[in-house]
Structure formats: C-alpha cells, structure tokens
Amino acid sequence: MSMSATKKVLVISGLAGLAMLPHLWPNPYYVHLMVVIGIYAILLLGLDFVVGYVGEVSLGHAALFGVGAYTAGVLNFQLGAPFVLTVPAAIAVSAVFGLILALPALRVNGPYLAMVTLAFGTIVQILINEMTFLTNGPMGITMDKPSFFGHRLNSGEYYYIVMALLVLTIVVVHRILKSYLGRAFEALRDSPVASDCMAVSVYRYKVYAFVISAALAGLAGSLFVYSEEYISPDTYSFHLTIQFLLALIMGGRKTRSGPILGAIIIVMLPNVLADIGLFRQIALGLAAFAVVYSAYGLARKRLSPRQVAIPLAFTVGLSVFSHRISDITDYRLTIFGLLILFVVYYLPDGIMGFLRSLVQQVRPQWVRRHEWILDKGDAEHVWAPPDHAVTVKGNLLEARGLVMQFGGLRALDMVDLHVAKGSVHGLIGPNGSGKSTMMNVLTGIYRPTAGEIEFNGKIISACTPSDIAGEGIARTFQNVQLFGELTAIENVLVGLHHTYRSSLLDLMLHTRRSRREEHEARMRAASLLKFVGLAELANEEAKNLPYGKQRLLEIARALALNPSLLLLDEPAAGLTAPDIKELVGMIQKIRGHGITVILIEHHMDVVMGISDTVSVLDFGQKIAEGKPAEVQSDQKVIEAYLGGGAEQQPA
Amino acid sequence: MLAIKELYAGYGMVQVLHGISIEVPQGKVVTLIGSNGAGKTTTMRAVSGMIKPSAGRIVLAGRDITGKPSHKIAKAGLAHSPEGRRVFPTLSVTDNLRLGAYPRLTLGRPRGDVDGDLDKVFDLFPRLRERRDQLAGTLSGGEQQMLAMGRAIMLNPEVLLLDEPSMGLAPLLVEEVFRIIRALKERGVTMLLVEQFAAAALNVADYGYVLENGSIRCHGPAEKLKNDPAVRAAYLGQAH
C-alpha cells in the first residue's frame, strides 16, 4: 500500500500549492471564493456517497447543509458557543437528520426517494423560516469569523482552516471508500438482492451512507456560516441542491477529483455568467472544442454524424445565443438546466470520466478504473470454517409445510424438505414448478405464507436475507446477480464482508488491524478465484465476463461467506460440456469440505450424477423424493417431465 | 416463410446466441428444443423484436425484419405468444383478444373480419367464450395460456411463435395445448414452437432444431431427432 514516488511528489506539491494560493492571489474576493470552493467540495465528497456509490438521487443535501449551518449559527448566536463546539455539533445534528432522511430510504428508492428528499428539504426550509424564536426567521443570523484564544481569524487565516479540513475530509473519505465499506455501498447499488444474500444488509449500509454524507454536509454547512458571516433561510433552497448535483455529476462521480472540480465550476459559474464578455468567450471556446472533437471523432469513425449533431448544434447555438443577449443573469437558470441536460446525456461520467476515457485512448496503461489487486491465492486459503459451527445432528435444513402464495398462484404448496448434513441434495422439476421460489423462500427473499424452516437448529423463516446469510446459507442466482461494476475479486471481497471487524475509526486512521484484515481477505479472495478457475480474470469488471464465468464467479462469491449450506441455482446453465465437468468436480470438492449443497439443475446427468438425494417439484408440490435411480424410474416424475400423455412417447 | 440467418443476440454484454440459422417453411411446424439457458427464448425474442440482434438477418415472408421494433414486426404478420403467457390482467378476455388484432387496424378501421375471427377463436377455445367478460387476471393458468394463444391467432399471422405454451400447466391441460397446436397445424398455420417437453413437441412438429449453448447442435426431421439416443438422453429427461 505504499505510495509511489511520483504520487508523493504530486501530493506534496499539491499541498504546497494550496498553501501558497492566497499569497499568489491575495485579492480577498478570490480568497473568499476559494474558501467557498473548499466548503462545497467537502459537501460534494459527502454527496458522492449517496449519489455515486449508493446510486440514489438526493434532493435534500441543501437542507442538510442548512441544518449544519443553522446548528452552528444558532449555537453561536443564542449561546455564544465557540467554533470548536459548534462545528462538531453541526456534524452531529446533521448526521441525525441524515438518519431521519434515511428511514424512508429503507422502504423506497429511485424516484420515490428523490421526492422524499425533496419533501424533506422543503420541510426544513419551512421550519427554518417559521421557527423564528430559534433561527431568527427570514431575518437571518449575523455572526463573526471564529476566534481562537482571543484572536479573531481574518479570511486569509480562515482559508487555512477550511483547506486543512478539506484535505482531512479527502483522506478520510478516500480511506472509507477504498475499504470494505465502500465496496458494500457499490454492491448494494449494483444488486440489492445479492448484497443481502452476502450478509451485507442493504438497509444498514444505505443508512450508513446517508449518515456519513449528512455529517459531511453538516461540516460544510458550519464552515459556510463562518465564511459568510451571515445566514438566511433562502440560501438552502432547491436550487442549491440542484447546483450540488450538477457539480457532482459534472465533475465526475466516484472520484475524489470530481467533487473538487465540480465545486470550482459551480462557484465560478455565477461569476462567469455575470460577465457577458467572458461568457461569450467561453461559449465560443466550447463551440470550437465541440467542432474540433466532432471532426476528430468523425474522421476517426469513432462517432457517427447522428451522435455529434445535437451537441454540435447545442454548443454552436449557445455561442450564437450569447451574442444575441446583453444581460445573462436573467437566463442563468436556463443555462443551468441546459448544462444539466448536457451533462446527463453527454458526460454521464463527468469531466473527470471524460478525461479518463480520452487518456485511455492514448495511453491505456495510465488509466485504471479499479485498484489492481495482485495478491496470489493458494489452495490452502480456499476453505475456512463457517462462522456458526454446525451443531445440529441429522438434517441441517428442515422445511416443514412451506406454502408460498402469489395472489391467485400457489407457487409452493405444503412442501417438506429435509436436507441431510454433508449431502448434495438435488431439486428438480419442470419450469415453473416452484424450484426458484423455494430458493427464494429458503434465503429469506420471500417470506413464506405458511410453514417454517429450521436451519442448524434455528427457525429462520422469519429472518431477513442478510441474517440468513449470516447464519451460513449462501446462494447463487439463476439470473446472475453479480455486482457488475466491481471487479471479479472485489465481488468475492464483498462475500468476505463478514470477516471484517474494523470500525469506522480503524478505517479512518488506517490502523494495523484494518490493514491486516484487508490483506487476509484479499488472500482469501484470490484463493477462491483460483479455485473456480478465474485467477487470470481477477481484475476484470464482472459485467464484462462471459456468462459461464459469471456463474463461476457467483460460486466463488458464495463460498466466501464460509457457508455451511450452499444453494446452487442452475449452475450449469450456459456452460459448455468441459466446463460442466469441472463444475461437477468443484461441487464434489465443496461437499468434500463439509459444505452441504442444494442443487437446482436441468442437466439431468449432472443432478443424477452427484446428488445423494433428489426431490422433485411439480406445481409447487413435492411429487417424489429419493435416491437418483429411484426418482428416475418414478412414474409420476416421468409424467411430469414428459408432459401430456407419457403413453404417447415411444419407449 | 421465416428464415433466420447467422443470428447473434444477447443481453447487455452477455452474448447468448452465437450465429444460429433456422428455416420455418410455410405451413410447417418447427420446434426448437434444448436445455434451460440454451437460448430458445432469446431466439424467439430476437425474432419478434423484443431484443435487438447484434448480427445476422431475419426474413419474414421475404421482408427483412432484422432489428425492427416489435410493433412493426407484428404489423408485418408475426405473432408471438411469449413465455409466461403475459396476458393483460386488467383487461377482459374479449379486450385481450381484440388487442391481438390491433396490428390489423389502420386509423381505427380493422382489416378483415375481426368479429368473425373472434368467433373462430371462441370456437377453438370454448372456455374463453364462457369467460369472455371476465378480467384476464382472474383466469386460471391454463385459461390464460389459451388466451395468450388465442390473442396471437387473432393477428391472422404469417408465422406464429409459441414459447413454452405448456409451462406450469397440469398434464391434462398440456394435452389440451398440444391438441390445439395440432388443430392450428391442420389449418395450415406456420409455427415455431419452443417447448420444454421435447418429446411432445417433436411429436407434433415436422422439423426440429436442437440448441445448445446458443448454437445449433443438430437439426433434422422430427421423427429422426426423436429417435436420436443423444437427444433423448440430454433433453428428454432420461439417463443414458
């Protein structure tokens, strides 16, 4: 994990540059702008947790920013509390509001959540306006720069405080996001179902993301009060929220540089828009860039005329428009809206993402979207004992009288399933017979309408998927549910999430414990990848793997959970004959290490070849159970499989 | 009538079909068999425009329909009764069937005798006539399957795609479905049939293709495939 020499030089010169800036550019107006940029950058780094990593749209961050600002402002205004108290208080209060905001997020996502955050923002603004006794209402609160030991800071000195906190924020945020927590956030965005089944509770980590994000908004808010020396409710409006979102997506999500660049852009934008001459130049510059880039793209056949037509028309149109109007301020919001449209459709990865793809075309080896994990695995690190030892004697899993009703459809109808410890239990049946429903009931994704499931001596039929996973049931999915934007090895590392014990503080301070855990997990992950034959593809993004490999990766990820029971849902679908042979060997090895397996499979030779017991479902009912040979000769089974009138078939 | 040439298709980055070619001659029933995940449903979807093929050509009655949106393909005369039935649960049985004839509408006026065809469908599926005003969502699984097939027939299609018409049906109803497929065949309807009950499908079909991992493993007259021991072992649910 040591920094390379060039990186060190870059970081040190960056810090030195940051320290020198106010001296190079001593104009107080510019110093103030830089302070605001720093403050916005802190907020955007936090917003990235929710928007970039968890993948939700928050329209409530201006309100959280406002909560921080008002907490600091009110404490200072009403009680005269000092900076060292008001700032932590602002962080804490905003974090609590973030928690409140996250509660509906437990139930809803996407557009619903966006609207919820918008409603939250509106409520906060109303409250700030109306609770005059506390907030001084629309009059606002006036206050001074912080003082330390009787010395009131001037704006130049305050600059250093903000920048120090910004650097600290960057370091802390970076460490959190590069840790198992960051992977958990990305995992729940890519596949909530699979996250839950990897014992990464979607609910819990969504709440974490919101709380961290809100805490940073609170920090930014409190710094903002001291910088502006005045706060009033209308600052923390819907438009500010939109500015934050625009800044983040324009700068680039899931990067540290993106939020900083975004902050610079939105702070400078009003200044640019205030100066019509400058705006005209910039519009012209953009148009020129668009023309050159399109021409290049067309010439190299990377872009089609259709693709370049709209952005070209837009930038040229903007340039013409800028010369037609005399005052731009009235059209500020229109330009804003156009920018959002432009970014959403043409720069979805932001400017940083765009630059990265540009560099990638020229120097592919310079750009890595993911950290390269080069740990080498070995055979002995593949296996680890389950977190909960198997204590039960006899059957590991007992399902009794399971019923699953979907409206008028009874997908499972009084099914009993007894899975012997250490066995491979095949589950077969025609399409739509209820096999996958069974898997989903066993792993807690559906709660059964009736019946109970006992696993390792515990009733689990009322538990959440992540609790069931924690008990030691791992699974793969019929429709592959990988974390597409994570690499293969990162997918397995999410499966190893349960092995981490480091606290948030450990991660922030990068303690020995956190480093050791990460190292051990990587070793394990590499070993598991080797076991399923994906060692070479460790640093490929999961979504780019071929279908068959994706299925194998799911098995590695499931094994990372150290399960005592492994559910495989059609693992052979899409595999070629030699691959199937390897899969069979793998399943045998898995059983050899004491892991019980439930296997749903359509390849009869696979199921019949390795299962100790086979259960047959048809119409949600179990119609047969027994040794493979018995089941195969069962008249009911033959009928179910061959469909209408087995008697019509030639023998 | 329908010709699929060197078709490649898949979902996102996942390539499912690797260059398959299938011919469905006029008035014949062709079946596509293979294990789960082999690409049967993907083939159907690519043909009817539910997904865009990445390469290859699909020709329906001499017209190239490759990559066209599904409503245009339906207008060109291809009906697809999809896997899982997909009837419109909040509409009545009659409304579902009338929507089946939607592609025959131009500016609100139907081409041909839609009411007469509706009667013919009801003759074929007497159960549906009994339940003509019931909401489709309240039908049983078997009735919904008949509705899905009836809806597809309402188009008077050049080619009818049937995807897993027996899925989730009780054996008695499965027989009923195959009886109907036979009846349609006798009327001269050209069909491409995907079935998990390979034996039953081969019994009704004239010709069969065996799909494996997105490629055609073998094809031939249904009679011949039925007696091919390898086919039987892998797809008819019997061990070697």
Add this chain to the structure above:
Amino acid sequence: MDVLSQLLGSGVAVGMIYAVIAFGYQLTFATSRTLNFGQGEALMLGALVGLSLVGHMNYWLMLPIVMLFGAVQGAVVERVAVRPAIKSKSEFGWIMATIALGIIFKNVAENIWGHDQLPFPSPVSQTPFTVLGVHMVPMQVMVIGGALLMMLAVELFNRRSIYGKAFVATASDLDAAGLMGINTNLVITFSYALSSMTAAFAGVLVAPITLAGAEMGAVLGLKAFAVAIIGGLNSGVGVIVGGLILGIAETTTAYYISTGYKDVPGLVLLLLVLAVKPAGLFGKTVIKKV
C-alpha cells in the same frame, strides 16, 4: 362551525387540484415507470399561457388551446428528457433531465411573465353560496367539477376505445403490448402529453384562487406527488381520497396554526406513508420477483 365549513369547501377544492395533478403522475408512471419532476412547471405554464390568452379571447375558447399547449409541452418533455434515459436505462438520467427541463421552463416563464404573482380572472361569479351547509365560492365548485370531469374523460377513453385499451395494455406489460403491434414509444409520449395536458388544465382551474406566477408550480407539483403516493400510484380512487385528505389538512393547518406551516402536513404525510406503506393507502403491494 361556519369557519369549519368554509375550510372544508376550500380544502376540497384544493384537494381536487392535487388529485388531478397526481392523476397526471399516475398516467406517465403507468406506461413508463417514470415521473415528470417538472409536473408543477407544466401546471404553471398552463396557467400563464391561459392568462395571456384570456385577455384576447373567450375563457371557454382559451381552455382547449391551453390543453393543446400542455399536451405539446408534455410530448416535448418526453422526447427530450425521458426517452433517451429510458433507452439507456438510466433512472438518474430521467430524474435529472425532467428537473432540468422544469428549471428551464420556470426561468423562461420568469423572463416572459416576470416574477410577480398575477391575478387571474374568474369565469364565474365571486358570490359565495351554501350547499348542504358548506359555504362555497362558485370557482371552487368549478374546480371540483372540472377536475372530476377531466379524470372521468381520461378513464372513459381508456375503457371504451381500442386506443385506450392499448394504453392500458402498455401500462400493464410493455413488452407484451409491443408484441400486439402497439407502438409503445408512442403510447409513452402520449401518456406524457395527457399528463401535462391535465396539469395545464389544473393550472387554469387553480389560478383564479391562487394567483398565477412562475413560482406557483414547484410546491404544487411536490404536494401532488405526496397525494399520488398517499393514494397509491396505481389507484384512481386513491388520488381523489389522498387529494381530499391533503387539501383539508392543509386549509385547517393554515387556519389554526399558521399559513407558514400549511405545506408541512402534506409532506410529513408523504414521509410517513412512504416509511410505513410505500404502495400507498389504496395501492396494491406487489411482491418483486427475483
């Protein structure tokens, strides 16, 4: 008692406005699982365009023109902001893009009609009267009647015509509707046109009561969303009941507590419903298949 009955009257009227905008949300959500975050701006544009027209023509002639304008505006929103995002399956995309268009519409409106709240002439008399012990202003009756009529008209279209059935089919199963030869893209555009048309219509209805201005849409749009959620995004009765609950809660809050707080109950209700029963009071909970 007198006060209460007046509150009830205006609460019902306001509630019906929310219901009709919420109904618009339902239309687009049904066909494409997307919402126009600029729905409030569609309403605002309807009101302001209506205001400009009503000076030159008869009120009843203005109504259909405003509705036509609303329909075109909705179609533009769909083509510019929603369709590309649906194609690239980007939820973030359509949310941000509809917000962006909303901002642009609002800014343009500010530049055309200014920042002030403008009075909107009422087509009916201003003298209050009493129905069943409830004091009503004729405009309120018109709002209630107009809103109900609008929703009824769309419902009838859906139930009676083959194109309405195609609309319902698209809403219940996009892919299957495509297989029936229904141009589902066109249906989605149409749903946006219908949705914005109802919003523009609601704008004209509400403007005599609330005044018309560039700012009028934002909060209305948000509260109508609350109504859509409270009632359930797939329940027609739900939006009417939700609208009434919210409308009455709001007018009573404004009277008994403070006008400053009048937007709070609706938004709190929204948060509560989403936290407890996200499908809404009348919506059906659907188990997501994996």
